[in-house]
Each structure stands twice: as C-alpha cells, then as structure tokens.
Amino acid sequence: xxxxxxxxxxxxxxxxxxxxxCKGSGYSFTSYWIGWVRQMPGKGLEWMGxxxxxxxxxxxxxxxxxQVTISADKxxxxxxxxxxxxxxxxxxMYYCAxxxxxxxLDYWGQGTLVxxxx
Amino acid sequence: DIQMTxxxxxxxxxxxxxxxxxxxxxxxxxxxxxxYQQKPGKVPKLLIYAASTLQSGVPSRFSGSGSGTDFTLTIxxxxxxxxxxxxxxxxxxxxxxxxxxxxxxxx
Numbered sequence: 640x641x642x643x644x645x646x647x648x649x650x651x652x653x654x655x656x657x658x659x660x661c662k663g664s665g666y667s668f669t670s671y672w673i674g675w676v677r678q679m680p681g682k683g684l685e686w687m688g689x690x691x692x693x694x695x696x697x698x699x700x701x702x703x704x705x706q707v708t709i710s711a712d713k714x715x716x717x718x719x720x721x722x723x724x725x726x727x728x729x730x731x732m733y734y735c736a737x738x739x740x741x742x743x744l745d746y747w748g749q750g751t752l753v754x755x756x757x
Numbered sequence: 758d759i760q761m762t763x764x765x766x767x768x769x770x771x772x773x774x775x776x777x778x779x780x781x782x783x784x785x786x787x788x789x790x791x792x793y794q795q796k797p798g799k800v801p802k803l804l805i806y807a808a809s810t811l812q813s814g815v816p817s818r819f820s821g822s823g824s825g826t827d828f829t830l831t832i833x834x835x836x837x838x839x840x841x842x843x844x845x846x847x848x849x850x851x852x853x854x855x856x857x858x859x860x861x862x863x864x
Contacts, residue, residue, distance in 0.1 A: 674853065676801075683858040684793070684801060684844050689851065698851040701758065734800065742848040743791035743806040750800060 641665040643673075643735050643748035650754045651725050658721035659751045661735030668716035669693040672738035675709060675720045678750075679731045689738060690718055725755045759784045761847055763856035769864045776832040778859045780845035785825045789849035792821055792830045795858075796841045804843075805830065837863055 646660040661673060675687040688699040692711040699709070711718040718735060733751050736744035760783040770776050780790065788808040795801040803812045805821040808828055818833045832839055840863055845856040 676855075683842075684795070684846075684855045686846070686853045686855055689853070700852045736801075738848075739806070741806060742789075742853065743803060743846070744793070744801075745803050745806075745812070747800045747802070 641737065641746045643737060643746055645733075645735055645748040645751045648752040648754070650756070652757055653725055653727055653755055655725050655755075656721070656723050657725055657753065658719050659733060659753065661718045661720075661748050663716045663718070663737065666737070669713050671740075672742070673711065673718040674736050674738055674744060675707075675718075676734040676736060676744075677703075677731045678734065684734075687720070687733075692716075692718065725753075727755050727757075729753060730755045758852055759786065759847055759854060761845055761854050761856040763843075763845055763859050765859060766857065767860040767862070769862045770835050771864045772835055772837060774835045776835050776839075776861065778830045778843055778861075780823075780828040780830070780856050782826045782828075782847055786847045786849045788824050789847055790821075790823065790828050791846045791848060792819075793844045793846065794839075794841045795844065801844065835861075835863070 642664045644662045672689045674689040677685045687703045690697045690709045692713045708721045735748040737746040739745040762781045790808045792805040793801040809821045820831045842858045842860045
C-alpha cells in the first residue's frame with residue numbers, strides 16, 4: 640500500500656527556520672516525483688514544487704522559487720520542505736503528494752499544519 | 758505560465774441534480790487535466806485524470822470531459838456526500854497549476 644506520512648504540526652516564530660518531512664512507503668521512492676502543495680487557511684491549493692528523489696532534480700513554482708527549499712534523502716525515502724526564515728504568511732497546511740507516472744497527484748500525505756506567530 | 762480558471766467559484770444544488778463545473782486553461786494542455794475533491798477538513802483526493810479517466814474507486818456518477826483548453830467535471834446525480842471543493846489541475850508540464858476551486862453545497 641502506497642503511503643506518504645508527514646511530520647507533525649509545528650508552531651514557530653517569525654524568523655525561525657523549519658524543515659518538514661514526508662516519508663514514502665509501499666512503492667519505489669526513487670522512481671516517482673514528490674510534490675508539495677500549500678493551502679492557506681480558508682484558501683485553495685497552490686502548487687509549490689516537485690522533486691525526483693532518484694536524482695534530486697527539482698522544479699519550483701515561480702511563486703515559491705527562493706522562498707523554500709525542496710530536498711530528498713532517498714536512503715530513508717523522505718522528502719523535505721524547508722524555510723530559512725519563516726513569516727506569518729507561511730501559516731498554512733502543507734501537503735506532500737506522489738506524482739503518478741503521468742504527473743497527476745495520485746497519493747497524498749495527511750498534511751502538516753505550520754503556524755507562524757509571534 | 759498557463760493559468761487555470763474554474764467556474765463557478767461556488768454553487769448550490771439539490772440532491773439528485775446534475776452538476777457541472779468548468780475549468781479553462783489559458784493555453785492548450787491536450788488532455789493533461791486532473792480533478793480533485795477536497796471535503797471539509799480532509800486531504801484532497803484524485804477523482805479524474807487524463808481529463809476523463811475515473812480514478813479507481815470513484816463513483817461512476819462523476820465524469821470528466823474536454824481537451825485543449827476547456828474541460829468539465831460532471832456529477833450526474835448529486836449526493837449529500839459530494840459536498841466538497843473541487844479543483845482542476847494541469848499536469849502537462851511544470852508549473853502544475855491548480856484552478857482556484859469550486860465550492861459545492863447542497864441546497
């Protein structure tokens with residue numbers, strides 16, 4: 640069974656750094672792209688970027704380029720989303736999802752809620 | 758970048774109604790279009806890919822059509838459990854942009 644399990648909710652202060660994770664199981668982690676999606680409170684889905692764990696090829700949405708870093712450690716089947724300096728506007732639910740061979744999102748993690756508040 | 762525009766932004770319909778949601782791409786994307794359902798407080802779920810292929814386990818009252826720039830998601834007979842927000846997404850190439858969503862309620 641394909642599963643993506645994300646790390647738990649985080650409460651941070653503005654300016655702090657953060658790295659959240661997404662662990663894949665039940666499939667060949669290095670053979671499928673993993674994507675990250677943001678959902679701000681009461682808002683829609685925003686595509687942030689994707690990574691291919693096999694070779695760490697990464698693509699970012701122009702809206703998120705330079706704002707976050709997507710990485711992966713294939714040895715532990717885990718993808719990451721990180722911030723170097725959080726802002727209040729980063730408060731959101733963040734989902735990871737597996738891209739099928741056709742690049743639609745066929746399996747989703749349970750989401751990680753990030754709250755940034757002073 | 759290609760923009761995805763859904764209409765309407767919200768709609769209210771009665772149980773048993775036929776419901777149609779439209780998604781328009783600013784440039785042609787062939788059939789690289791997926792639809793997702795997000796129920797309140799839940800994780801998004803894949804409904805349809807390749808514009809018209811139903812994901813395994815999705816009820817047959819859901820269907821998709823279209824190619825190029827204009828796509829539709831249809832629910833043939835609305836059920837109470839279909840209350841959700843529906844999103845389209847292009848996936849022919851990055852960025853894999855979502856539409857803004859359509860909130861569906863029961864009248």
